[in-house]
Amino acid sequence: MTSISPTAQGIWARARVWVLLGLAVVVTGVLIVLGSARSEGGALDPRSYKPEGSRALARLLEERGVRVEHTENASDVDGATLFVTHPDLLDPERVMALAGRAATTVLVAPNGPEGRVEVETRSPGCAFADRAGAATTGGIQYQGDERCYDSTLVRQGNLITIGTGAPFTNEELGEEGNAALALKLLGGHERLVWYTPSVADLSRQKTLPDLMPASWKYGALQLVLAAVVIALWRARRLGPVVVEPLPVVVRAAETVEGRARLYRRSRAADHAASVLRQAARDRLNPLLGLPVDGNPSAEIARRTGRDEVAVRNLLYGNSPVDDRGLVDLIDELDALENEVREG
Template sequence: MTAVSPDAGRIWTAARGPLLIGVIILFTAVVITLLRGSGEGGSLDPRSFRPEGSHAVARLLEQNGVRVELTDNPSAVDGATLFVAQPNLIDPARLSDLSRRAAATVLLAPAGATAKAEVETRQPGCPLASKAGAATAGGFVYEGEQRCYDSTLVRTGTVTMIGHGGIFTNRSLDEEGNAALALSLLGQHERLVWYLPSAADRSQQKSLTDLIPDGWKFGAVQLGIAAVVIALWRARRLGRVVPEPLPVIVRAAETVEGRARLYRRSHASAHAASVLRQATRDRLTPLLGLPPGEDPSFEIARRTSRSVGDVRALLYSEEPVDDRGLVALADELDAVENEVRKA
């Protein structure tokens, strides 16, 4: 009998291609992430000239006498306006401390929203943003003391929460009243601390999995599903064990000796004893005219001079035996079988 299951070499030959592709994809993703994280071109970065950057609003603020200070770990925020581009990356306790110390705080899409809203041009609907007029708003809806743009911009005390950051980007700054609204929110004081949290931010208390973007998690799930599908596809080739003619004739005695050596090498005396007992029962049961599986102890005792208890202990005992005990057991089982045959 020959099994067609692949060995380690065949498995590696089949799997090294997909593994190599996966390693290349992972390496490329890490490099791209590091390059994007270290460059001056991220979203809402006041140094960035890209459409999603915020250089234009930073320039307008400076022209109006507001000093813009970009940081990834603010320390001195007293008397300044604090703008936090990604407040969900910051430990809530630290964020609360910074908000108390700052003269005014603007949080972009923080946690705690009550609903989602479509990003579109909306009317202010409140005195707070009446001078700015219609602006691009939406994203998230919040509760607050003052509510503007259908509650997508609210203010409670000195803390302002806004559900969408489009008004701060180079792409949308010149639309509607976006520029006026952005200047009114970020130019409340002569100094603006522009806080861009990152993975290296010392105040961050999130786990590694929390820092992985949802798109990467979705991609990892897809790769896992693909790996399972490939494994199932390859497993279909295993099949069942098939018979194969041996190139030489192997004597039964050699097979028995080979199996015995395997049992001895693995110290499986108890298993060997169980096999011997089962084989004796299987030979004696039809000889005594009993149905398969029935206990032959009583019938053996009736035909021999042994007691039922001794016969049952000999045929069914599960006590551990050593090599010497295994030889003695085999001799005793042979003796019982000979006695039954001669009776």
């Protein structure tokens, strides 16, 4: 009698596709996290023009003779001001070692034991920051020799800790005494090492499981359990899966034509125009080296010599009200795309 019980080899043969797929998802997620952490434009990034970025502050410091050196792996900090934007991504021993070599060290919102308060306008309440005046501070509170802004900014020797990065951002720099406070903290020496740690820094100190968010760990566990269940289910089948042909094969062109007829019957010229414009932007952005959700109007105007307002109206303007207007829009989008490709 031949045993029909599932063997380990048989279970692996049936489940390996799902197991490998789960591992690919986990590895892809980790790579995405590592890659996005190093992309330009994050919070408190001196290169970023976004509201949460700090390009305005970097320019202000440079205009006052401070040499701003942005880095994601600080090493040479001797005699400089060290500004660490995300200290919790670093080992505390590494932070203290760097602080011991720098002339002044400013840490933004490391975890603290004291508590949290709202980020709002606060008075300094200390001699150290008295000349800066009221500023947008708050966040985490700390203990130290000299406490300012309700203990959300403290100084302990040459180490300064502030509970929020709000005063350093493009959005808040011009409010209250934020600029004065930022210059007070970061402009004391000719050289400023602007250290924005990334997940890559943490990866040098942590193992792969430590780097994975909790949600990814739960997701990986669920994938493994699902793979086991599917393997057991497939192992109980006594024959191969029967492949049946579809009763009807529909050509892609017929699907497109059918949808077009539905748009026409419902007089949905506006919806059709929106789909056409989105498709044009999806094709143009990769050609221009822009992100998929970016606005290509300025770059198209620069490359083709067209008026930027006219290009924006073509890609984002009012929808046509009839089929004639829709046809004209299609022709204009085709012409624009050809110009970009030829340019």
